Amino acid sequence: MTATALPPAGPATARARTKGPLRGDIEGLRAVAVLMVLAYHVGLPGSSGGFAGVDVFFVISGYLITSQLVREATQEGRVSIPRFYARRARRLLPAATVVLVSTTLAGLLVLPRGRQTELGTEVLAATGYVVNWLFASREVDYLAEDADPSWVQHYWSLSVEEQFYVVWPLLIILVLWLATKLRLRFLRLLTVVLAGLVAASLVWSVVHTADSPGTAYFSTLTRAWQLGAGALLVLLTPALARVRRPVAAGAAWGGLALVAATLVVVDGGTAWPGSAALLPTVGTAAVIAAGIAWADSPPARLLGVAPMRFLGGLSYGLYLWHWPALSLLAEVRPDASLPVRVVVALGSVVLAWLTLRLVEDPVRFSPLLARDQRRTLTLGAVAMATSGALALALVVTAPRLETTLDGADGAVALVDPASRASEELRMRSDPAAAVGPVDQLVPDPATVEEDLSLAYRDGCQVNVEGTEPTPVDECWYGDPDGDTTVALVGDSKAEQWSSALHAVALQEGWRLKAYTKSACAFVDEGRSESCHAYNRELSTHLGEPEHAPDIVVTSAGAGYDAEMVDSAVGLLRPALDAGAEVVVLADTSGQRPRGMGEDVTVYECLDVHRDDPAPCWSEPREAPGDKLLAPLAERLDASFVDLDPWICPDPDELGGCAPAVGGVIVNRQGSHLTGSYVRSLTPVLHHALVVAGVASTPLDQIGWAPAVDPQRR
Template sequence: MSDGHTPAGADSAGYRGDIQGLRAVAVMLVLGFHAGVPFLTGGFVGVDVFFVISGFLITGLIDREIGRTGRLSLSRFWARRARRLLPATAVVLGSVGAVTIIVLPVTRWSSAAWDIGTSALYVVNWRLAEQSVNYLAANDAPSVVQHFWSLAVEEQFYVVWPVLILLVLWVQRRYRLPLTKVLLAGIAAIGVPSLLWSIYLSEVNAGRAYFVSTTRLWELAIGAALAIVAHRLIRIPAVTARVLGVLGLAAIGYAAVSFDSGTTFPGAAALVPTLGAAAVLAAGTAGHRTPAGALLDTGAMRDIGTLSYSLYLWHWPLLVGAAVLWGGDDGTLPVAIGVVVVGFSAVPAWLTYRLVEAPIHHAPAFARFPWRAGVLGVACTAVGVAAAVTVSTAIPKTPEVDGREAAGAAVLSDDPAEYEPPDSVDAMVPAVLDAPDDVADLDGETCISTIVGTDLESCTYGPRDAETTVAVAGDSKMHQWLPALERIADERGWRLVTYLKSACPLVGVDVEYEDAANHWCADYNDRRFDALTEDDTIDYVLTSQVASSAYGVDGDATEAMVDGLVESWEGLEDAGTEVVVMVDNPNPLLDVMECVATHEDDLGACGFSRARAETVGGARAQLPALEQAEGIDAVDVRDYICPGDTCPPVIGNTLVYRQGSHLTGTYVESLTPRVDAALTDVLRD
């Protein structure tokens, strides 16, 4: 607030051409980054620029209303936000629902329905935050409305911010304190803890930190604080304003070209683009003619800025759809096509702005009667929810198939290379829509710790007085073998003890998670190794993994993993526990479920090269480690997962793979005789 002053550099409506130009910069950075433009590795900072602009403009609007009327009408404020933002959102979400059904593979429909629904309610950022620490979801294709996370953060800010300002105003009037100082203190009370939390969480849980609102409030608070002191910025000398504008744009540009996926973000790094944006806004607010203002306040930049909201809404769903139609096996869209797609997004963006966004935003009927805007907001939200429901109800029902009809690996002979996979099957088990839920368990329990946390969770199965106890330890690639191991334990009277954690192999070296060392895994492994070596009832440790390289080492990362495995295995052996390695299965370089869903009558199109599949995955480190380690045995049933040079997606009417490189629980169960035979040979030796 400005103690009754109108912010300098703004007219009565708060319009500034340089701000429209800064919006253009922000949206072009985001679009370029999403299109894969090579030099815009940090183009995601455009979102942070938007946050600062939003905090500045929204707080400026509130300031002017209070300065003009002496009060703030929450109903009018929220009505303005509803008619400004929700109609275009409704159009896009409705269209996304249709595109989902027409273009996307059916395997994505359920997730898309949830994403569309939570986007309509502006809470999708919290859903994405939860998925970011879900190891299985990490292999999923990106959400068709993933970009709505930032809109959700802003909408949550718009709900909470005016209420907080009213609370601060009440305190100021009750105790007759200086308004500007009280407001700045209130912003600091919110922004400083948010920044500190952002720095901390970005270090320990970068995926969650990126999406949640609590790590982003400080960015909006920077803009809000700038709006409150806007009346003082007219004192900035012209030279200072010119320098501020140039340095601000330079900071944004530096972040856009030097940041990348390895940058710990948002955290302290986000100070670069946000303070840069604040500097540009401050320079323009001072009212002087500056080089930055001249660059931003041009016709082309203002036009792009005017369309920035609609451009942001449309470009990402179009990119996701294009990746399905023209992307490679890994879903990556060539840069040239990506640039064309984001360029084309200007067409629906312009139509949405001219036919929906601008007319409704400026309609006098909504300005005079806020309740009408409220009704409009509810209707627009209902459109998004209806789109989500439509997608959900369109998901085909999978036929009930008796699990005994799943032959799986039983159709393979002792010479599996002789197997000739069919081009189609009448009843696949599991059906592709059921495959994500066909996850291994032990006696109905999941028995694997999530990525986050270090608690040593364990499941025990089988008789306490069993003559043989097998510890099952590793990451999700060891976890996938539980269906076979449970049956073997039943037949042989074994006791199973699990020490499993997603994204955490049993090895004494750092591994990567989200471009950083997985500190949760390191701490967990300290406890896991202690448990395995101190429990004298454990006879064997059965282990596997998907990771093939260590993190943060000088030299060859794969070699470092090999050395780490040898040391870890031999350490367990020296402690009196025999180690048996389950060699990791071939890792397909395509989404098998999606491919099968779109090629049900041509399953051969979903086969993949075994040679290429074994250039990634745990076997790449396990096999050389087995050659170097002394006395370590292995169970290798890869020939019964990938018979021949080409790996079929379906064997014995059983879908082999679910998310990423994980095997379906049904197929693992069909491998029980092969795993049992291999284990028997190892344990007999």
């Protein structure tokens, strides 16, 4: 993963009760793990691998929870699921709920309205312990690429653990039953089964991380081997207890060295977890295994000193509190210095201590709850319902996207009506009148991220991992009976025009097919292998007689240059040889409000500055995709349609790029256009295609009313 895409790491959570005193070395390992995570999130120099603290926690948690389950199975001949989850509820839910509720309330007070809906969805997923899959889905969603980190992103690891704990007790019960029926040794059979599962998960982790490190990072299946490694130590305890003390001490020192090396050797560019995660996983397992053989070794005494035990005891609450605290700081003080971030992280220690004393311990050690599993589980359900209800309130009270332009003109407001039927559209004489403040913006700034174009809404843009073009009978737009077939190919910068092209195709009698793929312009070099494979297959498809289009429309965003022209031409060659005409749509540039912080979007700025949007104006910026698109059009002698004058009108005269034109917000994610603004550009695009000789509607018959998308499919 890249450093920018790398998600916050999270801890394993259980401070499981065992018979006898809790091992000091394990408490110290918890302290090491949470300090790694804090150092990484605060941004301390030399902590580039601190996110791997989560891997340390996973091994610890697998060891402690399995110790409980195996002891119960061997001593009682059974495992009580209600008792297991009652213990989990008493331990995990009180602090988790307090932090989720606090985070939701803080988001309600501080976050822009548009991000409150997202936070509510994330808190709901965190409450149900499935938020890791929500984040994994975003890793293949190109539109989420520049989204702000979630305030509850650290809950992903709790979700992984709880999903593991759903399966693991049931598997132990199954193995116990099989061992009884087949008259096999329970622990031996469980060891064989677990070893097989650990090996399978490790192999899948390596394979999936190589293919898709973003989704692999959050996957329970790629993380189960780390929890399983800790669990195997329990089953190997008799053998480990016989290890000689010098060997045990050497293993402990070596394990600590591996964990320390992870902190400085690994960074955000390391594909994770995969084989690289063996470093902290094996290191942690070695320390725990050494403690089984020699509980009072020098490394164990070092880990068990009072300050480390103190931090280890606070590690769960400290982990829960530190990330939302740092996220809140980033929202209100995006330029906060390292010392300020350190102070906030230290303040999380105080919050963790208060939570432990006032919430966690009173619930966990309550005699009333300990005696009554039903009461405990009911209390847990109430806690989850509380955070879930508050999150749901954020979601259901959020503004909803309006699907019509509601009388707003958008780009049409810039056009001199007298020029509509002429070969050259002219800007109105007073463009400033089209970019001034309005009473109501379209869409509502809080819903801009939902204002997507037609093909994306319909699920017709292939995600970043996909390698297969859309099925031949799906994702068709325009006139279903049209004689002219148009293929829209390229990345999301091509797809964003699907709404306008659909409306043009209806009037022209074209059948429009969407073939776009996220982060994948029509090239087969310099991108991911999945992109190259997709484009090669699509290229062949477009050259087949039964699929060959009459017109190919393409565009591209950032990350491409003139050196890729040969690649693009080669992919277009089968369609060209079949008689297709190519239209190249210029890239669109992004906006960054010059009067706001670096991470504030145009629509967030407009949500705050509705009466005076001056801080939300942007300096003109180049459209990076044109480095490829302009030479491509020249090489093919193809039509090059550049609508930038209608996206950032007259920046020299007006003093920059307006955040809204004709009452319609121009940009959404990054440099993409809002679906509403694209629809307002439909007649301008249609006019350009007619002038270029691609479309045949007479200029005086082009429809200048706002385009309307069909209903969501």
